[in-house]
Amino acid sequence: MEYFSNRRTIRNYKPEKVSDSLIDSIIESAAKAPTCGNMQLYSVVVTKDDAGKKALAPLHFNQPMIEGCSHVLTICADYNRFARWCEVSHTDPGCDNILSFINAMTDAVIFAQQIVTIAEMNGLGTCYLGTVSYNAAQIAEALRLPEMVIPVACVTVGYPDDKGEETERLGLDAIRFDGTYPELTDDDIRDLYREKEAYEPNKKYVEENGKDNLAQVFAEVRYPRAMNEEFSASFIEFLKKQRFL
């Protein structure tokens, strides 16, 4: 429990590279994670050379973790391999639909999180880059992902150069419900977020962004509607291109 309760995301890495054999053994162990019908509907593209990172960096809005880390792991929902296997086995894969994408995405994220846990338990630092869904089509182009493959998680890995920041979490009463989802009043909602709003670094964050409250920073600065809608439109186009929609 100790490790899990105290883990932190690491965004700064030492220049020292992680060995390929350690990365491989992490990936190999992570592949023992649960997977839909043992189909392993995922793959991971490993980027470690400077040219590859330079090509990925702008697609992740130049977040410094890409060029600063040892290995960039782009984990993909992958029905391509399975579909090709069906074709050479003279059967119809039947996976050009959203349910198949959901299955593959679930598999891929489970696999990604298992990689993260194993890496962290082996003394490495990791960071997910949510930008993977914003520019999925462009990342696919850079990594030459074929049809039926969609990048769903990007994880940077390296030796930690700091301890990472502590981040507060919502209380158990906000995220765990017994039997059924409760009907929450506006006051209940305010109560669930009260501690988060009172947390000093969050109060500072609101001030720095010139907003009235923390929710506004999220909804207006970090994840504004116009951005969500723009990237949703391109994600839907890409789902169609990859034949899941």
Place this chain on the structure above:
Amino acid sequence: MEYFSNRRTIRNYKPEKVSDSLIDSIIESAAKAPTCGNMQLYSVVVTKDDAGKKALAPLHFNQPMIEGCSHVLTICADYNRFARWCEVSHTDPGCDNILSFINAMTDAVIFAQQIVTIAEMNGLGTCYLGTVSYNAAQIAEALRLPEMVIPVACVTVGYPDDKGEETERLGLDAIRFDGTYPELTDDDIRDLYREKEAYEPNKKYVEENGKDNLAQVFAEVRYPRAMNEEFSASFIEFLKKQRFL
């Protein structure tokens, strides 16, 4: 590495119940897993009483794990709490779109896998039920999930009553690529699946199902096109109902 390389899914559980406090502390530690912008776009509904399990069982095609386990955990992609928080904070959540669903689903699956790992490392057995996506709308009704909440992982938890079955996995060369996704020939594909097809239990499985090869069992018996398409149509309807599409 030891635990991760040897873990197995557990489908049979002892009658002994897991304590609620252990379940809660697993959930609490799992909530320290990475989450998109620290928004925690997930929630978990815990079902432990017989009536609740009886209601869920048919929605999971009466897989015996539901009634046989100690606790059923339905982990949801949840933008409801965040959206309500934005509303009481006088700002537009802007999350009625597919990108927001993808963010929340990623968060929820990471959280689910963290629960699974912590539970297993504490001596519990777990099993994911993929049926959660097949009957998402009906499961949402049974658990009274509000708008902007979609169940994305169902995990049964209990004390193991057997050691679980060993399952073979594809080799590293099938799932890990360097720099870019390779162009694979039909023969490459056959090579990647050769060991899996030669694995004794899989050969038996093909025979039992009266098929020519393993891919046909997957594509024609377990995940046939008609089934995938039927559940895709209902999943898309449900995404619309929950306002993500």
